[in-house]
Ligand SMILES: [Zn+2]
């Protein structure tokens with residue numbers, strides 16, 4: 001898929017188009033190129049993301065690292081850092097997407113839009129500026145918008161499979177490691193109550 005298609009797929013999944021999503025698209029495309037791989041079907045690629053914002057959705061769509069598969073790890077330091085580990089490789093790729101500079105006009109419009117005091121024209125202008133920022137980021141040379149490093153990192157454990165237990169109160173099944181014992185009964189976390 002080319003850049004435009006990857007962007008559109010990400011917008012479809014994320015629900016709207018925004019600069020934050022573009023951060024994740026850019027980081028994911030850099031990663032697939034540098035690591036010379038395609039979208040991850042299984043767990044051969046692991047992503048560690050240092051934020052839980054819009055861009056993480058693009059990482060899931062483009063790299064195939066997802067929460068459900070267990071090969072997407074969120075370490076929320078509130079940073080636009082995306083680390084990709086290819087299993088069996090010594091080095092991991094660390095990508096930091098630098099903040100895009102904002103000019104005075106955009107700063108003012110942004111404030112109005114978020115305070116819900118912007119007029120229709122101001123909203124339109126704001127969206128246009130955002131669209132330009134997105135296009136700039138997506139088309140910019142890597143080194144212009146990102147700091148890219150190879151780092152040493154310990155390979156995260158593969159996703160594990162646990163047994164299921166049945167809760168003796170509600171009867172529903174749950175993952176063994178999430179169980180509690182209450183009055184000698186095995187219970188799920190939903191049914192477990194702390195005693196006064
Ligand atoms: Zn967004």
Ligand SMILES: [Zn+2]
Pocket residue numbers: 167168169170171172187188189190191192
């Ligand atoms: Zn229960």
